[in-house]
Amino acid sequence: MEAARIAALRGHLVSLYEKGKELGAGQLRIAATPPGKGKINWVREDLGTQLRKLGVTINTGRDIDREMVEKLAPEVLIVATGAQPVQPNIPGLGMAVETRHAVSLNTAHDILSGKAQIQGKKVAVIGGWQTGCETAEYLASKGNTVSIVARSSQAQMAGDSIPANRAALFARLGQFKVEIIPDHDVREVKPNGLSLVGKDGKERFLEADTIVLARGVTPNRAWADSLEGKIAEVYYIGDCNQPATIAEATYQGAVVGRRI
Numbered sequence: 001m002e003a004a005r006i007a008a009l010r011g012h013l014v015s016l017y018e019k020g021k022e023l024g025a026g027q028l029r030i031a032a033t034p035p036g037k038g039k040i041n042w043v044r045e046d047l048g049t050q051l052r053k054l055g056v057t058i059n060t061g062r063d064i065d066r067e068m069v070e071k072l073a074p075e076v077l078i079v080a081t082g083a084q085p086v087q088p089n090i091p092g093l094g095m096a097v098e099t100r101h102a103v104s105l106n107t108a109h110d111i112l113s114g115k116a117q118i119q120g121k122k123v124a125v126i127g128g129w130q131t132g133c134e135t136a137e138y139l140a141s142k143g144n145t146v147s148i149v150a151r152s153s154q155a156q157m158a159g160d161s162i163p164a165n166r167a168a169l170f171a172r173l174g175q176f177k178v179e180i181i182p183d184h185d186v187r188e189v190k191p192n193g194l195s196l197v198g199k200d201g202k203e204r205f206l207e208a209d210t211i212v213l214a215r216g217v218t219p220n221r222a223w224a225d226s227l228e229g230k231i232a233e234v235y236y237i238g239d240c241n242q243p244a245t246i247a248e249a250t251y252q253g254a255v256v257g258r259r260i
Helices: 004-007 027-031 040-053 066-072 108-112 129-139 163-175 246-259
Strands: 013-020 057-060 076-079 083-085 106-108 122-126 145-149 179-181 183-190 192-198 203-209 211-212 217-219 234-236
Touching: 004 076, 004 179, 004 246, 027 108, 027 246, 040 057, 066 106, 076 163, 106 108, 108 129, 108 211, 122 192, 129 145, 129 163, 129 211, 145 183, 183 203
Parallel strands: 013 057, 076 234, 106 211, 122 145, 122 211, 145 179
Antiparallel strands: 083 217, 183 192, 192 203
């Protein structure tokens, strides 16, 4: 949206395609879901307003692909297709156990986007960066009993967040009685929880009804890569280039908008 805004200000004829039903329906909406982060919605609302004022052609509910781009034949293509959750290689993660005690699997994106609704469950969040910690807080606020399993030390957890925000986040996790298990990796997913192993080699079992994956994201740009050489100018910004913060992604959009 920022790339489109700047390009339109510079006099270009801009069309924006979003596969969701509304602008900012992806990462911005997810980022605004955890407790206390609702004002992030102001960012997408403001950008959407500016785009409409500038006459940008907005296409929502359109999942664009290589064939559509070739048909549109733009002089410049800006790819901001985001990223998808990493699926770690953990034994038993993809199992389908046909018992009433079978553990269920979701991603942090599933939870924060509203795709999965979890209440009154024992939840194990795998991943201790900002997304994992904020997802744990969100789940705890919904009445779940939540544990965070992180390979990093507690001092490193949520290390990708602003220091002042990190301190407040851990204070709230404490208020919600979220269990923090640093310096542990997941050895195996069991029908009723996780088999863990610490850096000291000691094992423990964590009972859980639901597992939530929050071990980062990987760029989603496969179809766009195939257009290299067929479009005069192609730019990759945001998470599809490299996982980034809102500020970093917005900056990338502003820079690309000025380069065209």
